[in-house]
Amino acid sequence: MSKLQTKPDENLTNTIEEKLFINQFRPFTESHIKTNQDICNICPNKECIKFCPANVFAWSEIDEKLIIGYENCLECGACKMGCPFEAIEYSNPKPGYGVLSKK
Amino acid sequence: MAKGTNNAEVVIIGAGPAGLSTARLLADSGIKTFVLEKSTKAGANNFFSGVIEKEIIEDVFGKITDEESEKYYAPIERKLTEYRAYLLSRDSFIAVNERKNLKRRFIVLNEAFNNWMCKQAQDSGAKVIFETIAEELIINNSKICGVKTNSGDFYSNAVVVAEGVNSLLTKKSGLRKGEISPEQVFLFAEETIELHSDIIHERFNINEKEGVSIRLFMEELVSMPSTGYLHTNKNSITLGIGILFSKSLFKGININQCLELLKKHPGIYPLIKNGTTIHYSSYILPFHTEEKSPCSAVKRYENNCLVIGGASLLVDAFRADISSNAVLSGKLAGEAIIRAKDLNDYSKKTLSEYETLLKKHLEISSYKGINPDNNSDANNLSLFLSKEKLE
Numbered sequence: 216m217s218k219l220q221t222k223p224d225e226n227l228t229n230t231i232e233e234k235l236f237i238n239q240f241r242p243f244t245e246s247h248i249k250t251n252q253d254i255c256n257i258c259p260n261k262e263c264i265k266f267c268p269a270n271v272f273a274w275s276e277i278d279e280k281l282i283i284g285y286e287n288c289l290e291c292g293a294c295k296m297g298c299p300f301e302a303i304e305y306s307n308p309k310p311g312y313g314v315l316s317k318k
Numbered sequence: 319m320a321k322g323t324n325n326a327e328v329v330i331i332g333a334g335p336a337g338l339s340t341a342r343l344l345a346d347s348g349i350k351t352f353v354l355e356k357s358t359k360a361g362a363n364n365f366f367s368g369v370i371e372k373e374i375i376e377d378v379f380g381k382i383t384d385e386e387s388e389k390y391y392a393p394i395e396r397k398l399t400e401y402r403a404y405l406l407s408r409d410s411f412i413a414v415n416e417r418k419n420l421k422r423r424f425i426v427l428n429e430a431f432n433n434w435m436c437k438q439a440q441d442s443g444a445k446v447i448f449e450t451i452a453e454e455l456i457i458n459n460s461k462i463c464g465v466k467t468n469s470g471d472f473y474s475n476a477v478v479v480a481e482g483v484n485s486l487l488t489k490k491s492g493l494r495k496g497e498i499s500p501e502q503v504f505l506f507a508e509e510t511i512e513l514h515s516d517i518i519h520e521r522f523n524i525n526e527k528e529g530v531s532i533r534l535f536m537e538e539l540v541s542m543p544s545t546g547y548l549h550t551n552k553n554s555i556t557l558g559i560g561i562l563f564s565k566s567l568f569k570g571i572n573i574n575q576c577l578e579l580l581k582k583h584p585g586i587y588p589l590i591k592n593g594t595t596i597h598y599s600s601y602i603l604p605f606h607t608e609e610k611s612p613c614s615a616v617k618r619y620e621n622n623c624l625v626i627g628g629a630s631l632l633v634d635a636f637r638a639d640i641s642s643n644a645v646l647s648g649k650l651a652g653e654a655i656i657r658a659k660d661l662n663d664y665s666k667k668t669l670s671e672y673e674t675l676l677k678k679h680l681e682i683s684s685y686k687g688i689n690p691d692n693n694s695d696a697n698n699l700s701l702f703l704s705k706e707k708l709e
Contacts, residue, residue, distance in 0.1 A: 218651070224587075224591060224592060224593075226592065226593065226595070227593060227594070227595035228509070228591065228595040228596055228598070229578055230574075231572075231574050234509070234574070234595065234596075234598035235598065237595060237597060237598060238597065238599075239594060261518065262567055262570070265503070265570045265571070265572055266563075266566060266567055266570075266571075266572060266573070268505070268507050268573050268600035269600065270573065277384065277401075283540055288596075289504070289599055289601075290484065291484065291506075291598040291600040291601050291602050292483070292602055293505050293563065293600070293602055294483030296496065296498050296499065296500050296503065296563065297496055297500055297563065297567055297603070299567075301497070305486070306486065306529055307451050307486060308357055308450055309451075309468075310357075310358075310448075310449035310450060310468055310469075311357075311358050311449050312357055314599075315358075
């Protein structure tokens with residue numbers, strides 16, 4: 216499909232990490248997203264890790280728990296709808312914190 | 319009403335297109351209005367696509383352009399002079415263009431335009447209070463009489479909930495039954511890609527006074543119900559894609575994968591080539607079909623309370639001018655409240671006027687094309703062509 220594109224375009228981003236790097240965030244010291252770890256531990260598919268547009272969720276093999284990188288959250292609210300076990304509690308970031316405006 | 323300095327006749331939660339429309343209308347009628355905004359400035363985190371409908375905006379916020387001199391009073395990026403529809407398959411695409419020099423629609427950057435709407439509401443006398451999160455509704459004797467926030471309690475005769483689609487308070491306070499389901503929404507990702515205006519003019523065959531908006535149909539490309547858009551700004555291009563959230567969950571596909579697929583498509587890549595990504599965002603929008611609409615779960619009017627805009631789920635993922643329904647619902651809520659004030663009666667019965675007005679004025683499109691089991695690009699395209707005619 217990308218046959219026409221011979222080399223990658225340098226200034227166009229590709230990965231979520233690259234894109235998040237462009238945005239400005241002002242994270243609060245405490246996460247505005249909370250999960251029920253008991254449920255996360257036994258959740259078979261861990262959908263949140265796949266669908267989150269900001270890669271907020273990751274599974275730590277060492278700690279055997281779900282890590283929440285709330286610092287990069289784009290505040291779309293998909294996580295609370297997408298978790299099949301309603302184990303994600305999303306609240307608004309503290310006023311003045313979170314993803315900042317475009318410029 | 320309880321005593322205190324935090325008293326207004328009406329408190330509005332959220333300084334987006336909907337809340338600011340109500341605020342502007344009420345303030346113009348001399349009603350003491352507060353708007354509570356969680357961000358440090360208006361529209362810091364809102365999304366209403368880049369296209370606005372002049373008539374709807376001007377009706378509430380005043381002139382945005384002067385037709386004779388083509389002078390802009392609001393932060394407009396470009397006049398929309400050309401619609402395109404691209405039907406994207408895996409390695410080819412079909413394009414339909416409609417070009418006409420009309421003055422009805424304009425391309426804006428959400429944040430700048432939202433700030434302008436905020437200023438217009440403030441000029442009318444509405445007080446916008448930033449960095450203030452509505453935590454819960456204050457209920458006394460089963461009557462909504464104010465809002466509890468991080469910066470104190472606000473009391474009012476009526477509360478207007480305009481917190482957007484990601485509506486936490488609406489759910490918490492029981493104004494919406496249950497969580498929004500992934501079958502009812504599209505999950506969007508959007509990138510703003512910076513490009514020199516000369517390059518934009520060359521690639522799109524336009525001049526500095528003209529603008530293009532492209533609606534993208536790409537079910538075959540991403541293999542699920544989807545929608546996309548591309549707008550030409552002055553010095554950048556906005557590219558966005560939305561996919562049926564339930565389907566992406568089922569398939570375990572991230573929205574960014576779809577956006578990347580789109581960016582590398584032979585129909586899109588030549589338009590954004592050598593550009594620089596300057597912003598990335600993500601949001602959720604509901605859609606409506608003939609059989610089902612998520613807004614049926616929302617109580618849009620209650621005693622002393624109205625729910626408008628994104629929070630009412632009346633906005634529509636498939637409209638190019640997403641803000642139109644928000645502004646309209648905000649305006650109609652304002653009219654209903656002005657009437658309630660005249661009668662000195664903010665009961666559910668009087669405020670139901672809002673619902674009557676909505677049914678009369680608000681157009682909610684119904685898309686038969688959204689069938690998760692059916693590849694419906696052609697269907698959507700024909701609907702688009704019949705709806706989005708410039709005149």
